[in-house]
Amino acid sequence: MTAYNVLAKGITTDPIVVAEGLRKSFGGIPALRGLDLSVLRGTVCGVLGPNGAGKTTAVRILATLSEPDAGRARIAGYDVVREAGKVRERIGLAGQYAAVDEKLTGHGNLRMFGRLSHLSRREAHRRADQLLERFGLTDAADRQVSGYSGGMRRRLDLITCLILRPDVLFLDEPTTGLDPRSRGEIWNSVRELVAEGTTVLLTTQYLDEADQLADDIAVIDQGQVIATGTPEELKAVIGDHLDVTLEDPAALAEAATVLKTLAGTEPTMIDSGRLTVALPSAGLRLADIVRKLDHAGVAAADVSLRRPTLDEVFLRLTDDEKTVR
Incomplete structure (x- = not known):
């Protein structure tokens, strides 16, 4: 295998996401073949790869939605298999499509997620108001989500993941299908989160998105990480x-x-x-x-x-x- 490791700063400054030798097969077909990954705290790591490379499988394992056949992974020091409950308390996951209830208002969605996250009624209301104001959705807070634009729905979906202030946020192709203005709004939201200390693991098919947002990039192909580095370091390789x-x-x-x-x-x-x-x-x-x-x-x-x-x-x-x- 040809491996391009140009991550000059190394893995010595407090990685919050660590995967070592992850393997996973489905029906005898390997999806991950010994994947290694390390994400530094308070950064955006862009995970790139062709379709079928293993990106989604890796994210599902790190987010405790699937277990590896071999290898191990830790989030904030907790094992994703043996300490899955502790991991879930520290992560958020926004999938490729907005997972919000269109019949509820924006405020209603956030209150519901807050209560499902075991916040008190008062705290769920307070947190909803805080997040809606922070991400520019206050004016639409009392409107049904069915009337939201695509960009507004994606922003609402993003902030539902922030109810419990996660240490690590997994974003799986967060701007798929959005127009340029809505994509820019999501990018600004991600930058704000990282500025406040959240670590983001971003999978995307839009390479300009990774170029704009990612501090480091991991390129996955055929179930392994084949290259790591900043966007500029990877460009220098070729x-x-x-x-x-x-x-x-x-x-x-x-x-x-x-x-x-x-x-x-x-x-x-x-x-x-x-x-x-x-x-x-x-x-x-x-x-x-x-x-x-x-x-x-x-x-x-x-x-x-x-x-x-x-x-x-x-x-x-x-x-x-x-x-x-």
């Missing part, structure tokens, strides 16, 4: 990208040959007149690249270096993993 825009698209084949010689890998065509290629980490200057293109008779309208996107990092890492397997 190096800068060179983008070349040609004056004459007919020179595409010649330009591709030059870029492959320089980079040691096949370039990708962005459109009919543009190519991009990942470069080795050091040693190439734009002037040298332009000179080699000139020598090959290729006229470039623009040549630029850029940091790869997290999408490109994700595709590169998971493609590498499939290659070595």
Whole structure:
């Protein structure tokens, strides 16, 4: 297996979520193959992976909804199997779809969750008022949730998880199906929670979301963590990208040959007149690249270096993993 571990700060500063060697199979088919994960207190850890990689299985085990076949995990020092009750007192879980009662008001939903969490009637009312004000839902507090927008429902669903002030909040694709404005509102809510000390474990299919929110990222593929690090550290693993825009698209084949010689890998065509290629980490200057293109008779309208996107990092890492397997 190819593993990219670039988490320079290490796991020495009080991890609150720790998983070691988690294994889980369903009908003889492995979902987790010895997964290791560590999340530092007061951070957002983005968990990324293709469909079927094991993300949901890992979250279900950490949230005490499923037991591993082997390995162990701890939340705030408590074993998720042997001390599941203690773990549940310290976590919140918001699934992919809002789990609120549409026939109740926003305030009614929060009061209900408060009472289900064994708060007194007075404390449930007080906590509901506090959370609705904090997350900008006071004006809608006495309206039925059936009249809420998608973003408002997701915010309400998020704050129902905060009734007991969890140490760790699991967010499973929290902005699926939301418009850009609603996504931004959820992002701001997550940032506020982390600023107050909550640790967030975020699974998402939107890589720009992980880039915006995550302090650290764990990439899971085929039941294992194959890469860890900050977004910028992971981008540095695959190096800068060179983008070349040609004056004459007919020179595409010649330009591709030059870029492959320089980079040691096949370039990708962005459109009919543009190519991009990942470069080795050091040693190439734009002037040298332009000179080699000139020598090959290729006229470039623009040549630029850029940091790869997290999408490109994700595709590169998971493609590498499939290659070595």
